[in-house]
Amino acid sequence: xxxxxxxxxxxxxxxxxxxxxxxxxxxxxxxxxxxxxxxxxxxxxxxxxxxxxxxxxxxxxxxxxxxxxxxxxxxxxxxxxxxxxxxxxxxxxxxxxxxxxxxxxxxxxxxxxxxxxxxxxxxxxxxxxxxxxxxxxxxxxxxxxxxxxxxxxxxxxxxxxxxxxxxxxxxxxxxxxxxxxxx
Amino acid sequence: xxxxxxxxxxxxxxxxxxxxxxxxxxxxxxxxxxxxxxxxxxxxxxxxxxxxxxxxxxxxxxxxxxxxxxxxxxxxxxxxxxxxxxxxxxxxxxxxxxxxxxxxxxxxxxxxxxxxxxxxxxxxxxxxxxxxxxxxxxxxxxxxxxxxxxxxxxxxxxxxxxxxxxxxxxxxxxxxxxxxxxx
DNA sequence: CCAGATAAGTCAGTGTTGTTGACATATCTC
DNA sequence: GAGATATGTCAACAACACTGACTTATCTGG
Numbered sequence: 001x002x003x004x005x006x007x008x009x010x011x012x013x014x015x016x017x018x019x020x021x022x023x024x025x026x027x028x029x030x031x032x033x034x035x036x037x038x039x040x041x042x043x044x045x046x047x048x049x050x051x052x053x054x055x056x057x058x059x060x061x062x063x064x065x066x067x068x069x070x071x072x073x074x075x076x077x078x079x080x081x082x083x084x085x086x087x088x089x090x091x092x093x094x095x096x097x098x099x100x101x102x103x104x105x106x107x108x109x110x111x112x113x114x115x116x117x118x119x120x121x122x123x124x125x126x127x128x129x130x131x132x133x134x135x136x137x138x139x140x141x142x143x144x145x146x147x148x149x150x151x152x153x154x155x156x157x158x159x160x161x162x163x164x165x166x167x168x169x170x171x172x173x174x175x176x177x178x179x180x181x182x183x
Numbered sequence: 184x185x186x187x188x189x190x191x192x193x194x195x196x197x198x199x200x201x202x203x204x205x206x207x208x209x210x211x212x213x214x215x216x217x218x219x220x221x222x223x224x225x226x227x228x229x230x231x232x233x234x235x236x237x238x239x240x241x242x243x244x245x246x247x248x249x250x251x252x253x254x255x256x257x258x259x260x261x262x263x264x265x266x267x268x269x270x271x272x273x274x275x276x277x278x279x280x281x282x283x284x285x286x287x288x289x290x291x292x293x294x295x296x297x298x299x300x301x302x303x304x305x306x307x308x309x310x311x312x313x314x315x316x317x318x319x320x321x322x323x324x325x326x327x328x329x330x331x332x333x334x335x336x337x338x339x340x341x342x343x344x345x346x347x348x349x350x351x352x353x354x355x356x357x358x359x360x361x362x363x364x365x366x
Numbered sequence: 367c368c369a370g371a372t373a374a375g376t377c378a379g380t381g382t383t384g385t386t387g388a389c390a391t392a393t394c395t396c
Numbered sequence: 397g398a399g400a401t402a403t404g405t406c407a408a409c410a411a412c413a414c415t416g417a418c419t420t421a422t423c424t425g426g
Contacts, residue, residue: 031315032240070402079385080384082384105393107402125211136206138334151319151321237413252373265376290423372421374421374422381412382414392402
């Protein structure tokens with residue numbers, strides 16, 4: 001596996017294969033695992049309400065940025081109006097989100113969470129904050145020599161710490177399987 | 184972007200912990216944006232082949248860990264056998280992945296990428312490596328005072344740098360909207 | 367060697383979340 | 397008033413996940 005083009009190739013590490021390409025490969029994989037567990041937590045809560053991830057995303061952004069417009073939300077989520085409308089309709093009909101006509105532009109519908117919506121969002125945020133906070137508290141692997149090595153160690157440390165603790169050993173073991181082939 | 188953590192939350196619910204709640208909130212949001220753009224790159228390539236993200240995940244892990252069994256893959260992806268089988272069948276039928284009967288245990292089907300599969304995976308990996316490598320090259324906000332602050336800055340810096348460059352300003356602007364209400 | 371466990375494959379049905387394309391309505395701007 | 401814009405809605409469809417049930421091949425322990 002040849003090294004991918006780098007923005008700033010450092011001369012010193014030309015020959016050494018355990019270069020940035022492999023570090024990036026590891027980060028790609030860790031990002032998958034981290035995100036998998038990151039969305040897994042709230043999914044369990046959402047299921048009790050008959051909601052899914054799409055509902056969660058809307059709740060999150062409307063809660064955090066009260067008065068968001070439909071257009072802004074569409075730009076954030078990068079989904080179509082129809083996809084948004086389906087879940088938004090659920091949330092409005094069931095009293096988690098409410099719309100108010102814009103004051104300066106009466107075509108706009110400003111979105112707000114109701115107290116119920118804020119409460120549910122808080123529950124969802126809680127479990128995610130717990131995971132992220134724990135990942136931050138985790139001491140990074142070690143502050144490496146160069147800033148670059150430190151950044152890699154830091155990002156890997158954060159993502160690994162985002163993984164469900166009980167699964168980390170399995171992930172380490174899996175990734176070690178490949179590490180042997182390149183050292 | 185790395186706002187000073189204000190350890191004086193006015194919200195009723197959040198106060199017990201030493202202040203990382205808001206930093207975690209930001210990280211939660213950045214993780215959403217980072218992942219959104221992270222999977223966006225390969226999605227465009229996959230569409231040309233009539234494949235989706237599920238195919239990508241299988242290709243990635245089979246390419247990286249040749250000889251993976253079905254059971255191992257199921258444990259990694261955390262999906263059901265049926266979901267895996269649907270995409271795996273596509274990949275096998277179209278010659279991207281092949282199965283070999285296990286030697287020690289003939290019930291197992293060991294998975295390998297064909298040269299074609301390795302080639303496609305390399306294309307997919309390339310665009311993701313590019314993004315991750317760029318995110319790593321990006322100098323972190325600054326090495327903070329405490330290790331903890333440094334870890335936060337580092338994680339935020341990495342995730343922000345994972346976002347499509349042209350969209351970073353919009354994300355900063357959006358998140359600044361909330362920051363104002365906090366500080 | 368056989369019974370039961372295990373690895374994998376498959377069928378049928380369902381739900382969430384995304385897509386496209388077309389069209390309707392209210393409102394703003396020039 | 398004309399045209400752009402913000403939103404809402406209908407219908408159809410695809411990707412990807414789920415459950416539950418069942419089959420086949422193979423391994424393992426008594």
